[in-house]
Amino acid sequence: MDDSGGSGQPSPGTDEPTPADAQPRDAAKGDPSVGHDTDAPTAPTDEAPADDTGETPDTGNSGRHDRVIEDVDSTHAGETVSREQEDGSGPTGPAPVPEHEPEHEDEPEATSSGDHPDSHPDRTLAHSGAKPQPPQRPESPRGGLLMGRPFGVPVYVAPSWFLVAALITWVFGGQLDRVLPELGAARYLVALFFAVAFYASVLVHELAHTIAALRFKLPVRRIQLQFFGGVSEIEKEAETPGREFWLAFVGPLLSLVLAGIFYVAMQPVEPGTVPGVLLAGLMISNLIVAAFNLLPGLPLDGGRMLRAVVWKITGKPMSGTIAAAWVGRALAVSVLIGLPLLTQSGALGSTAEDSVGMDTVTDALLAAILAAIIWTGAGNSLRMARLREHLPELRARNLTRRAVPVETDTPLSEALRRANAAGARALVVVDSDGNPLSLVREAAIVGVPEHRRPWVAVSGLAQDLTDGMRVSAELAGEDLLDVLRATPATEYLVVEETGEIYGVLSAADVERAFVKAMARPN
Secondary structure: EOOOOOOOOOOOOOOOOOOOOOOOOOOOOOOOOOOOOOOOOOOOOOOOOOOHHHOOOOHHHHHHHHHHHHHOOOOOOOOOOOOOOOOOOOOEEEOOOOOOOOOOOOOOOOOOOOOOOHHHOOOOOOOOOOOOOOOOOOOOOOOOOEEHHHHHHEEEEEEHHHHHHHHHHHHHHHHHHHHHHHHHHHHHHHHHHHHHHHHHHHHHHHHHHHHHHHHHOEEEEEEEEOOOOEEEEOOOOOOOHHHHHHHHHHHHHHHHHHHHHHHHHHOOOOOHHHHHHHHHHHHHHHHHHHHOOOOOOOOOHHHHHHHHHHHHHOOHHHHHHHHHHHHHHHHHHHHHHHHHHHHHOOOOOOOOOOOHHHHHHHHHHHHHHHHHHHHHHHHHHHHHHHHHHHHHHHHHHHOEEEOOOOOOOOOHHHHHHHHHHHHOEEEEEEEOOOOOEEEEOHHHHHHHHHHHHHHOOOHEEEEEEOOEEEEEEOEEEHHHHHHHHOOEEEEEEEEOOEEEEEEEEEEHHHHHHHHHHHOOOO
16 A cells, blocks of 8 residues: 555644734844844743853754654655645744843744835845755655665665564465475475565555556655555645545555466466465465455555545545545454454354464454554544645745844844844844855854853854755745755745845744644644
């Protein structure tokens, strides 16, 4: 089955952002600022103070940023309802950069609204000197042993596969001892070959999803073979319910085709031989894979097919996700209770007398694992659908802080005075020509005692700019998070398409906006 799970954790609550109501303050003469100013919170600070040298220890902000980005990085084939928010035109102008250490308190997020920043005379005169670069896809975390790149998609074998391969070898080897006792110990080599051939069939199943996704212009991050099957990590959602249906259906369809191929191949082979037993086993296993994945509950392929049908009927992808996810949870409970009962009743081919002792424990354990996988996958599908529904609300332009340019030798106290006068919350270090060189870290400012600020230059508290730290003001949603994930940092320089500085984007602000958006009701 292709994967539609994730790890995004929605936060409960219905808090709405407080509307912006503050007016921009005039910059001090000769102190240009950025964009349109609105009232927004000062970021909570829990950073450790710097020592007397001005050095600031790692504050953990990037860790919080990583958690937000990873929520989307684990996005596979999620569920999206595009919900646009009003496009504010200027960077947010929250409370000015404090000359005193701020209190540790949470305040509501605000989004900017107003005229386009080009219409403001207090816009910064500094120029970035370079247009933002398109985001580079960060290297995907390895999922085990790389086996190849069919169609340009990496295929990994997870460590858990070796465990299940050993289990299949042991179980199938025991069955071969009853069918072909003359094999002796060689039966385990035959069983190992069956395990590898079975997972090759699973790979074909996943490749079917991958080819369909690529045909529909959907990026596929990787294929992973793991415990209980495989996962095709499709990064985008299909645009229509019809495409969603076919994208899910091609996997079980290929498993059915493989079962048919193995059945045809069995006909000329003499029963009771090694080839005959292997072909029969592969035929049955592919039928089981197809039937299991056609069950109508997320995260199985049948669940995605059900989602597509409900999406088509209601016109709402989220309605399809909710229906298929709850069916998936009901399916998990049914597997947990029903599979051991079916085994003990003899409905699966064994007699009730055989289904005692260790076999009963094994069946119950297998049912529990399957039920847990289905239940967890259904829950992840719901969370990822909600996450993707709110992603369009994350806009770089709305979340950007007003910034003022300062030269490298400017004392921190003077830089803060200019920022306060301009109603800004960020400092951009520029050269004599106004080209940005680095960003002054908010955590570093907090770490400098007030009495030392006149003697500390801003350049000593700044992080040098890299290409990945230049963010387009037009980015939003997944595109914005892709850029932040590609270059983890605590602050980013936001620039217009012309290369002109628009402001500074804080990863902490993105996280707070993300959590607040996730807390809103659908």
